Amino acid sequence: MTTAEATSGTGDERGPLFSPVERETVQDRVYATLRRALICGLLEPGRILTIRGLADQLATSTMPVREALGRLISEKALEALPNRSVRVPPVTLERIDDLVHVRTLIEGEAIAMAATRMNEADVSRVRTILLEWDRFRNLADQDDFDNEMTLNQRFHFEIYRCSGSAVLLPMIESLWLQSGPCIREAAYAFSAAGEADTAHCHRIIVEALAARDPEAARAALAADISRPFKTLRTRLKAQKADKP
Amino acid sequence: MTTAEATSGTGDERGPLFSPVERETVQDRVYATLRRALICGLLEPGRILTIRGLADQLATSTMPVREALGRLISEKALEALPNRSVRVPPVTLERIDDLVHVRTLIEGEAIAMAATRMNEADVSRVRTILLEWDRFRNLADQDDFDNEMTLNQRFHFEIYRCSGSAVLLPMIESLWLQSGPCIREAAYAFSAAGEADTAHCHRIIVEALAARDPEAARAALAADISRPFKTLRTRLKAQKADKP
DNA sequence: ATTTTTGATCTGTGATCACACTTGCTTTGA
DNA sequence: TCAAAGCAAGTGTGATCACAGATCAAAAAT
Structure with a gap:
C-alpha cells in the first residue's frame, strides 16, 4: 500500500496524484x-x-x-x-489534382480559422517546432525522411488544431493519409532544394499567423501544399509519355 | 450448362450477357x-x-x-x-455550428464544381428525382421519414457525384453520417412547413444548375443546409435555458 | 507448342472460445 | 439507515478454427 492510498481512502479528493494509465490495444x-x-x-x-x-x-x-x-x-x-x-491506392494525374484541390480548400479554411483564433502562446509553439526543425536539419545531414515528415506533420497539425473545428481535423488527417504515398514519390525529387523551399514557405506561414492575416496564411499554405505535388505531376507526365 | 455457356466458351467476347454477381458480406x-x-x-x-x-x-x-x-x-x-x-455522438451547440460551417464549405464546393460540369442528361436526372419526390408527397400523407430522407439523399448525391471528385464524395458521406442524428432531432419541428421550404430550396438549386451558375448553386445549397440546423439550434438553446 | 484442366496453396470471412475489465446489485458490516 | 466490500452478469479484445473463393503452377489434352 502506497502513502497516497494510506492517507486518503479513495485518493480522489487531493488533486491528481496519478494520471490515468493508458490502455493501448x-x-x-x-x-x-x-x-x-x-x-x-x-x-x-x-x-x-x-x-x-x-x-x-x-x-x-x-x-x-x-x-x-x-x-x-x-x-x-x-x-x-x-x-x-x-x-494502397495507385496515383493518377486526376487523383493528384483532386487531392491538391481539396487539400487547399479544407486546410486553407482551417488555417484561416486558426489565424483569427491563435494567441501568442499558440504562435510561439509553432515557432518552436520550426526552430527545432532548423536545428535538426543542420545537425543531421543524412536523409532522415521519417523525422522530416514527423516534424512537418507536427508543424501543420499544431496550426490546424487551433482552428477549433472538431469536424475539420479528422478530414485533414484522412487527406494526409491519402496523399502520403503520393508525396513519397516526389520526396526524392527535391531532397536538397525542396527542403529549403519548404522552410521558406513555413516561415511565410508563421509570419501570416503572427500578423493574424487569414488570407495571407491561406495563400502561403496553398503554395506549400501544391509544391511537392507539382514536381510529382511533371514526373508522372514524363513517365506517361515514356511508356504509353 | 446454360445456353450462353454452350455457345461461347468463356462468354466474355460477345458483350455483357451477365452482370457480375454481387458478393455481399x-x-x-x-x-x-x-x-x-x-x-x-x-x-x-x-x-x-x-x-x-x-x-x-x-x-x-x-x-x-x-x-x-x-x-x-x-x-x-x-x-x-x-x-x-x-x-452515437451527443449534439452540442458548438458541434452544430461546426457541422454547418464545414458542410457549406465542402458541399458548396462540390455543387459549384458540378454546376460547371453537368450536361443536359445530368440535370434532367436530378429533375426526375424532384418530380418523384413531389409525387410521393402528394400520394402518401403519412410521415414516412425513411423515404423522405432517402429521396433527399439521392437528390443531393446525384448532384455531388457530378463534381467528379473522388476525394470529396467520401467526405460528404461522412458529414451526412455525422449530421444524421442531429437532423432527426430537428425533423419533427418542420414536418409540415419544412417540407415545403425544402422543396422550394431544391427547386432553386436545380434552376441554378440548369443555368450553369456555380455561385448561385452554392448559395442556394447553403440555405438548404443551414435551415434544419437553425431550428435545431434555437430548440437546443431553449432546452439549455430551461434546465441549465 | 499452345491451351485447358486440375490440384495445391493462400487469403479473407465468420463462428466460437478464453481472458480481462467494467458495471450493477446484493450482502455485510458499522 | 447507509456505505463499503464482494459477487455475478455483461462486454470488448484477441486467438484459433472451419470454410469458401482466388491464385498460380504443373500436368494433361489438343
Whole structure:
C-alpha cells in the first residue's frame, strides 16, 4: 500500500496524484504503425497488402490487423479490391489534382480559422517546432525522411488544431493519409532544394499567423501544399509519355 | 450448362450477357444497416451501442458487428468512449455550428464544381428525382421519414457525384453520417412547413444548375443546409435555458 | 507448342472460445 | 439507515478454427 492510498481512502479528493494509465490495444498499435508508414510514404502506391503477411511482420495474430485495415479502408487510406484483397491506392494525374484541390480548400479554411483564433502562446509553439526543425536539419545531414515528415506533420497539425473545428481535423488527417504515398514519390525529387523551399514557405506561414492575416496564411499554405505535388505531376507526365 | 455457356466458351467476347454477381458480406450488410439508421436519424444522440446487443438484433455473430462499428467510428459517425463502449455522438451547440460551417464549405464546393460540369442528361436526372419526390408527397400523407430522407439523399448525391471528385464524395458521406442524428432531432419541428421550404430550396438549386451558375448553386445549397440546423439550434438553446 | 484442366496453396470471412475489465446489485458490516 | 466490500452478469479484445473463393503452377489434352 502506497502513502497516497494510506492517507486518503479513495485518493480522489487531493488533486491528481496519478494520471490515468493508458490502455493501448494491439489493434491500436497496428493501426498506428500502418498509419505512420502510410503518411511517411513507406508503402509505394499499388502495393497489395495481405492480412497474414502484415500479421507475421508485426508479430500479432490476424485479428487486430484485419480491423486496422478495415479502419484504414473506410478512411480511404487503403483500397478494397473486388478480389477482397487490399492495396494502397495507385496515383493518377486526376487523383493528384483532386487531392491538391481539396487539400487547399479544407486546410486553407482551417488555417484561416486558426489565424483569427491563435494567441501568442499558440504562435510561439509553432515557432518552436520550426526552430527545432532548423536545428535538426543542420545537425543531421543524412536523409532522415521519417523525422522530416514527423516534424512537418507536427508543424501543420499544431496550426490546424487551433482552428477549433472538431469536424475539420479528422478530414485533414484522412487527406494526409491519402496523399502520403503520393508525396513519397516526389520526396526524392527535391531532397536538397525542396527542403529549403519548404522552410521558406513555413516561415511565410508563421509570419501570416503572427500578423493574424487569414488570407495571407491561406495563400502561403496553398503554395506549400501544391509544391511537392507539382514536381510529382511533371514526373508522372514524363513517365506517361515514356511508356504509353 | 446454360445456353450462353454452350455457345461461347468463356462468354466474355460477345458483350455483357451477365452482370457480375454481387458478393455481399455479412459485415457489409451490418454496416449498411447501421449507416442507414444513422443518416435517417433512427439512433438518438448519446445512445450507447453494444456489440452483442446489435448482433442479437441483426441475428448475426459479434464479428461482423464489431468490424462495422470500427468502420463507423473511424468515419466519426460513432464515438469510442474510454470505457471501451461506443455511442452515437451527443449534439452540442458548438458541434452544430461546426457541422454547418464545414458542410457549406465542402458541399458548396462540390455543387459549384458540378454546376460547371453537368450536361443536359445530368440535370434532367436530378429533375426526375424532384418530380418523384413531389409525387410521393402528394400520394402518401403519412410521415414516412425513411423515404423522405432517402429521396433527399439521392437528390443531393446525384448532384455531388457530378463534381467528379473522388476525394470529396467520401467526405460528404461522412458529414451526412455525422449530421444524421442531429437532423432527426430537428425533423419533427418542420414536418409540415419544412417540407415545403425544402422543396422550394431544391427547386432553386436545380434552376441554378440548369443555368450553369456555380455561385448561385452554392448559395442556394447553403440555405438548404443551414435551415434544419437553425431550428435545431434555437430548440437546443431553449432546452439549455430551461434546465441549465 | 499452345491451351485447358486440375490440384495445391493462400487469403479473407465468420463462428466460437478464453481472458480481462467494467458495471450493477446484493450482502455485510458499522 | 447507509456505505463499503464482494459477487455475478455483461462486454470488448484477441486467438484459433472451419470454410469458401482466388491464385498460380504443373500436368494433361489438343
